[in-house]
Structures are given as C-alpha cells and as structure tokens.
Amino acid sequence: MMGLSKPNSAFEPIIGLEVHAQLLTLSKAFCSCPTTFGSDPNTNVCPVCLGLPGCLPVLNRKVVEFAIRMGLATNCTIAPHSIFARKNYFYPDLPKGYQISQYEEPICSDGFVEIEVNGGSRKRIGITRIHMEEDAGKSIHDVGVETLVDVNRCGVPLIEIVSEPDIRSPREAYHYVWKIRQLVKYLGVCDGNMEEGSLRCDANVSLRRVGETQFGTKTEVKNMNSVRNVERALEYEISRQLALLNDGGAVIQETLLWDADRGVTHSMRGKEEAHDYRYFPDPDLVPVLVDEKWKEEIHRTLPEHPTTRRERFVDALGLPLYDADVLTAEKEIADYFEETLKLLSQRAEMKSESAKLASNWVMTDVLRVVSEQKISLQDFPVQPHRLASMIALIMDGTISGKIAKDLFDEMLKNPAEPKVIVEKYGWVQISDTSAIEREIEEVLQANQSQVATYLGGSQKVFGFLVGETMKRMKGKANPKLVNEILKTRLEAKRT
Secondary structure (H helix, E strand, O other), X not given: XXXXXXXXXXXXXXXXXXXXXXXXXXXXXXXXXXXXXXXXXXXXXXXXXXXXXXXXXXXXXXXXXXXXXHHHHOOOXXXXXXXXXXXXXXXXXXXXXXXXXXXXXXXXXXXXEEEEEOOOEEXXXXXXXXXXXXXXXEEEEEEOOEEEEEOOOOOOEEEEEEXXXXXXXXXXXXXXXXXXXXXXXXXXXXXXXXXXXXXXXXXXXXXXXOOXXXXXXXXXXXXXXXXXXXXXXXXXXXXXXXXXXXXXXXXXXXXXEEEOOOOEEEEEEEOOOHHHHXXXXXXXXXXXXXXXXXXXXXXXXXXXXXXXXXXXXXXXXXXXXXXXXXXHOOHHHHHHHHXXXXXXXXXXXXXXXXXXXXHHHHHHHHHHHXXXXXXXXXXXXXXXXXXHHHHHHHHOOOOOHHHHHHHHHHHOOOOOOHHHHHHHHOOOOEOOHHHHHHHHHHHHHHOHHHHHHHHOOXXXXXXXXXXXXXXXXXXXXXXXXXXXXXXHHHHHOOO
C-alpha cells in the first residue's frame, strides 16, 4: 500500500463520513413487503416499492421511531416537522427513477459523538444530520457479460448519518465508524453487518494546506465493507491526493470505488452535487410530525449509552479500563456480564474481586468459545446463571481455578448445574489442612536439592514445589492453603 510520503506534510486531511444503516424493521419503509436478507432475487417486491402508477406509499411508523432513537443517542435536535423529498436519478436498480429521502428538512440535526484518540483523549465529531430514506436495488455485475438487477432491496428503510468534516485522520475515521456501529447495535435499530451491506460507509476526503480554512477538492470513496477497510481506503486515498498535490497536479472531484484485494481506489463516475438530483418534496407523503410526548416515550426506552456503561464499569465495579472496553463493545456481551454479576451477588456475599473474576471468565473463556463456534451469546450453552454458579464455587473454595477450567469445558456440553457436575466427577477442592500437610512433607522429602536452593535465597523454586504438591493432589488442593502451608514449612527449616 502507498504510504504517506511525509509525516510532517504541508497538507492536512479533511474527512466527512456518510454512514447508511439498514433498519431492523420487519417490513419496508413505505409498503408491507418483508426486509428479509438473502431471499430469492426479485421476490420481496410489490407495486409500491416498484413505483408502479397509481400506487401510494404509506410511511412505516417504526422507521421514524428508529431514526429518533439514533438522533437522541447522538445528541441531535429532533425536528417537530420534517418532510420527505424525491432524489431523482436514473439507474437500472432504481425502477421508480427516484429515491424517497429527506433533504431540506431532515428529522435529526446538529448532533455529535465522542471518540477517543491519541491514547485516550476525547474528540467530538459533529453530526450534521440524520435522515430517513429508502434503499435502492442491487446491480450484479459478476455474472458472465450481463448485469443483473435484484430489486428486493428497493424500499428497505435506511437512516443516513452524515458527519461534519471534523475527522482529520484515517484512524479517527476508524474510531468514528466503530462508534456509530456500536450505537446502532446497542439501540437495536441495525445489526451493523458491514459485510452484508446493512451498514455502509461513504467517505468524502480532501486535502488542504495546514493553516488554511478553505476546503480542497474532494473525492468520495465507496465500497468499504468493514471498519478496517474504511481506514485502509482513506490511507490510500490521502496518499494518492498528496502525491498529486506534491507533484503540482490537481485533484479531480469524482466518486471512487475501494478495491480491498488490491488496496487501491479507482474511478467510478464524476462526483454529483445536490442540485444534480433535482430534489423536491414528495407529493405522495405528508409531513412527519413528532411531538414532545412521543419523543419522551422513545427516550424512556433507550438503553444505557455504551460510553456511560463503560464508565460505570470502571467507577462502580472497579474494573480496569481494558476490561470495560471489551465488555461494553457489544450490548449482548455487557448484558451477559451484568446478568452474571447480578446472579453472583445473590448467591454469595459480594466480594471486591467478584466483578474482576466474572470479567476474566467472560473476556477469555466465554468470548473465546463464542468466536471459535461463531455463535451469538443467546445461543451460548453456558447461560449467565450457570457461569455465576461456577464462579461462586471458586469464590467459596469448593473448586480451584484449575478445576474450574475443566468444569467450564464440561458445562459446554453438559446442561447440568455446575454443583451437580462437580459432585459427579469428584472435583471438590481439598481444604483439609492435615491432608495438604502430609503431601507437602512428601514433596519436600523428594526434592531436597530444591529446598536447599530456596533456603539459599532463590524464590524461583517455590512455584516448582507448589506445582509438585498440586500434581500429587491431582489439582484438587486449595491453592491458597498450599501456598500458606508450604511457606510455613520452608521457613521453619531455616531455624
């Protein structure tokens, strides 16, 4: 990949992003056709979404509700009055010849999200607008020499989230798109799947000389199907524009496609301006009216903001920032963790280490299995109440951490309660001090050279002696007691 030729370039990038999120409604924006992904081509269609003469669109109320949810979560002003417009252009996958969208009066405006940059400092990225619109169809170019059209997607509801040109690097763009994806998933308005196209991002990028206020000529980059590809595409496009300007050339305003396999952008068409689309109010749709009562009703249904939740995990639960980041990245992970912790606190006296212990199990073992098996936490066989029961057994000394690993693996395939499994396999931890003392004496007798090394000042062999004791007791001994008794016995030998 082409890299930035000069870290201290005289030019700075100006980046604005347009993110389209397909809404998780059961039916389309203006008709009752289903929005199911993966249906046979041209089956989820009707006269309304095809725009046949005499058919009138009727707005799906859920589309408005989802747009308001996203607007509230991104600190936008919700317009009490907004209208739909027709965006006119001609393309094979747009049978009506226009797309129903919003232009002069969007439903949400003047918002912001905060991202973290430069090791934790926060930066506010403005949101110009969030508006509702319908999707176009899909042209398929890779079937022989023909282009095929699937109009299933026509009329599928979207919101478009348009940022201010506040982004100054590909890395900032990465964090911004990641944050938007996190929000739409938390709110339940979009599944955030960029590979399937239910979340799509277009980037407007230009360069200007440092210190200037006027923007340079911009290009629009499309076809970025992952958060990482947004960053990669912008890195390449900034490098391309920088090379042109450093050589005395000029950037041409155009729309570019990102080729992820080759790591380059290539021209698609000349970049349109808003006037090219000949926007005008849609005569078939009445204005959208949002009163304070409806807005407050929606506001009450919003989940805890992921940033607020992350801060609570750190401040109230005492978790490290890294843990909080991992646990709140997805709503279902945070919900699973909190449900586990809630049940754990009901089973035993809450201890300061319980949140960290639960965090460790969720971050490592739970998420590892979910990733390996490519399943959701809803389908994960160890439900929160079973994980909480297992952790309680560790905390009350019934099982050791080593045995817990075996128990967890068994719980993945055995639906029985953890306590039942422990009793079945005889995994109860040995806390009988006399039994542990006997085994320690045997270990010390069998490893006198290591004992002498320890007494000579080397602490390294202590772990070896602990391991030998645990091995003799088949991992069932209480590790804390083993450490305490072994240290006492060794120190006694100094006198």
